[in-house]
Amino acid sequence: MNLSRSGNFHGRDAAQRRFVFAAILPMVLYLGFFALFPILWGLALAFFDYSARRAGGPILGMGGDNPFVGLQHFREMLNFSPDAPLIVRQFHTSLKTTLFFAFLILPLNLAITLPLAVMIESAHTRIKGLFRLIFFLAVLAPSVGVAIMWSYIYHPQRGLLNGILTALSGKLVGISWITDPDLFFLGIPVALLAVIVAYLWQDLGYNLVIFIAALQSIPESLRDAARIDGVSDWQMFRYITIPLLKPTILLVCVLTMISSFQVFDIIQVMTEGGGPNELTRVMVIDIYNNAFRFQRMGWASAVSVVLFLLVFIISLLQSRLLRTEWEY
Amino acid sequence: MKPNTILVFVSLVVAAALVLSACGGAAPPPAETRQPEALPLETAPVAAEKVSLRVWTHQNDAFNEGLQTLADAYMAEHPEVEIAFETFDYDTYIQTLQTALPAGTQADILQMFGSWVCSYAKGGNLAQVPENVITLEAAQEQIFSAQIAGYICDDQLYGIPQEFNIEYGAALVNTRLAEETNLADITSGWSDWEAFIADARQLAVVQDGVMTRAGYNFTGSDGIAATFYSLILQNGGQYLTDEGFRVNTPEGMKALELMKRFVDEGLVDPVLFNDEQNWVGDSYFEETSAIGLVGPWVIPEYAGDFPDVAEVTQYVPLPSISPDPVFVASSGWGLTVSAKSPAQQAAWDFVRYVTLNPENAVQWNIASGTLPALQANASGAAAENLIAEFPYFEPFLKILEYGVHEGHFPDRDLVWYDITYPRVLEFLQGNLTAQETLETIEREVNESF
Numbered sequence: 013m014n015l016s017r018s019g020n021f022h023g024r025d026a027a028q029r030r031f032v033f034a035a036i037l038p039m040v041l042y043l044g045f046f047a048l049f050p051i052l053w054g055l056a057l058a059f060f061d062y063s064a065r066r067a068g069g070p071i072l073g074m075g076g077d078n079p080f081v082g083l084q085h086f087r088e089m090l091n092f093s094p095d096a097p098l099i100v101r102q103f104h105t106s107l108k109t110t111l112f113f114a115f116l117i118l119p120l121n122l123a124i125t126l127p128l129a130v131m132i133e134s135a136h137t138r139i140k141g142l143f144r145l146i147f148f149l150a151v152l153a154p155s156v157g158v159a160i161m162w163s164y165i166y167h168p169q170r171g172l173l174n175g176i177l178t179a180l181s182g183k184l185v186g187i188s189w190i191t192d193p194d195l196f197f198l199g200i201p202v203a204l205l206a207v208i209v210a211y212l213w214q215d216l217g218y219n220l221v222i223f224i225a226a227l228q229s230i231p232e233s234l235r236d237a238a239r240i241d242g243v244s245d246w247q248m249f250r251y252i253t254i255p256l257l258k259p260t261i262l263l264v265c266v267l268t269m270i271s272s273f274q275v276f277d278i279i280q281v282m283t284e285g286g287g288p289n290e291l292t293r294v295m296v297i298d299i300y301n302n303a304f305r306f307q308r309m310g311w312a313s314a315v316s317v318v319l320f321l322l323v324f325i326i327s328l329l330q331s332r333l334l335r336t337e338w339e340y
Numbered sequence: 341m342k343p344n345t346i347l348v349f350v351s352l353v354v355a356a357a358l359v360l361s362a363c364g365g366a367a368p369p370p371a372e373t374r375q376p377e378a379l380p381l382e383t384a385p386v387a388a389e390k391v392s393l394r395v396w397t398h399q400n401d402a403f404n405e406g407l408q409t410l411a412d413a414y415m416a417e418h419p420e421v422e423i424a425f426e427t428f429d430y431d432t433y434i435q436t437l438q439t440a441l442p443a444g445t446q447a448d449i450l451q452m453f454g455s456w457v458c459s460y461a462k463g464g465n466l467a468q469v470p471e472n473v474i475t476l477e478a479a480q481e482q483i484f485s486a487q488i489a490g491y492i493c494d495d496q497l498y499g500i501p502q503e504f505n506i507e508y509g510a511a512l513v514n515t516r517l518a519e520e521t522n523l524a525d526i527t528s529g530w531s532d533w534e535a536f537i538a539d540a541r542q543l544a545v546v547q548d549g550v551m552t553r554a555g556y557n558f559t560g561s562d563g564i565a566a567t568f569y570s571l572i573l574q575n576g577g578q579y580l581t582d583e584g585f586r587v588n589t590p591e592g593m594k595a596l597e598l599m600k601r602f603v604d605e606g607l608v609d610p611v612l613f614n615d616e617q618n619w620v621g622d623s624y625f626e627e628t629s630a631i632g633l634v635g636p637w638v639i640p641e642y643a644g645d646f647p648d649v650a651e652v653t654q655y656v657p658l659p660s661i662s663p664d665p666v667f668v669a670s671s672g673w674g675l676t677v678s679a680k681s682p683a684q685q686a687a688w689d690f691v692r693y694v695t696l697n698p699e700n701a702v703q704w705n706i707a708s709g710t711l712p713a714l715q716a717n718a719s720g721a722a723a724e725n726l727i728a729e730f731p732y733f734e735p736f737l738k739i740l741e742y743g744v745h746e747g748h749f750p751d752r753d754l755v756w757y758d759i760t761y762p763r764v765l766e767f768l769q770g771n772l773t774a775q776e777t778l779e780t781i782e783r784e785v786n787e788s789f
Contacts, residue, residue: 288769301758
């Protein structure tokens, strides 16, 4: 059906028009109410000192006791003095941790999933499916369950990890992997690394399946031609597979980056919302705490806007850097 | 119809739907006019016409079963009143209150934790307690001061507590572990902190440099905050003053020094034992803590899963620096009435029946396993009944009168859990000096006002 100006919609009968209305109206209403309206409201709240505890003005509680503050929240975010209010310092901490988390997750994820996908794809057809299933199972597990499981693994006294280390070293090991604020590895808090490992474990299967699907779509004729030219396996991977996977890598990069910017549940459960000493406090935790624990909805919305802009800009950069001009 | 006309039409429909759905509730009048309607001082008896009351509570089976029993009895006495309960899990309840109250869609009677009351009352959402139910002066006489204080906002009473919420004053002691460590007389208590530290140190177990059992686990968020502020009071200080929030004082320093001693003497390793791991309730009942600082509400929560530990558990009063064992306490759970309830008179009558009738109040305390907010129920036959049901209440009943309300903060949870707990924990873990800790807490709490 062509709804453009150049189409012949104008000439359709009334019944067809009614059908069009009936067909699109529920979806428009649905999207309007559950997507567009919350986005616009969230954006508007960023310019108000809004708390749901206060009745505020007559239009959606904005105004009155929830006054318009313009760009004040954003200006406060730029206060980098050591004496900045706690809320601002927590935002800076969460911003730094989020960027660190996302930029660490992405290369680690790619470094594991891409070779793994190639290896699985090269395996015998009969066990290929089994490997896919095994790696994808973690994706299906609820994040809270995954977080609880890894918390047990990292538990200082009863944890599997310390248990293995104790068995290997012959003396009791009680490392507090996710609660010791003084534990760092290469300058990175071990608590954050521990969370990253848990996150990667759960997230790997998703990208793996995407890569496997992309690998399967590469025409065999290209590989055959390369083999005839006498390329090695590494050269095949480097000069055939990787370039042809570029659109998929772009997709995976964007999806992984977006999901790692939105990480919440694993951290909320594993480190009780960003501990120790806020070393794992990410932006969504900050948003959640401000919005729903302390009812600073205006500030939380402003942080959400910053998060949105970050994700938007980084996704845009990724798509520019990894864009291809061709298809196969 | 042209396509762009369709677009305009659909947009208008969407916009109208959004505006109507969002603004459909009655818009609250401006703040200065949002005073709750006070009932006449001398009200007539509850009208004979049918009245339906909705009660919102958080999901706690023991609490709600106790309340339902009282509601059934009340409805039998007042056939014209129908009471229906709607319950929410704890987190949902907080969010529901936060959004429903400003929107005016709340129930008639709202269960509230004491530290929440004023933030809602100041928004004009809660009705003042009518004087024919109880006057402010009478409430202050009849109810423990630490509990009624949370319900008093700007010298007006906005609800009535049902329980005494306590997180300090006595600690869980595993008597079996004490006996195994030749500390059989531990339940007789400690004369001072030196005696306490000596016992707790013996109960701690360290293997290969790793603490496998804490002697005294007080490093949960409630434990740290309650200890810090209680010790300030016991040292003769005040943290809420006319000049604002003050902890950077000699009393604050003494409080921190004693808490650091608990760590330095090997009673607990705050890196291994905190809210994130080995939380005191879990740790105590899993026997990785021999003495634990947590309120008596923890016993019913864990006794089912850990009956053997519950059986050998006793609460033992903690030593006090001051002659009177003063401690800080939050005002506990109680009942309030919505300012927008069309049946305020009936609602308050039910609240009075539940909270101010000593027999009914203690019946709920027994059903819910909570300490009484009514002073009358902390002694005499009511107290004996409570102790018969919950023997571990005994040391608490003796100290309730020394409870001091924690004070009114714009956001108490922020002060307790996001400022005091993390900063003191950082200090105990050795990442902040005592001076830095006091300065930081003082500055961050004052920022929140």
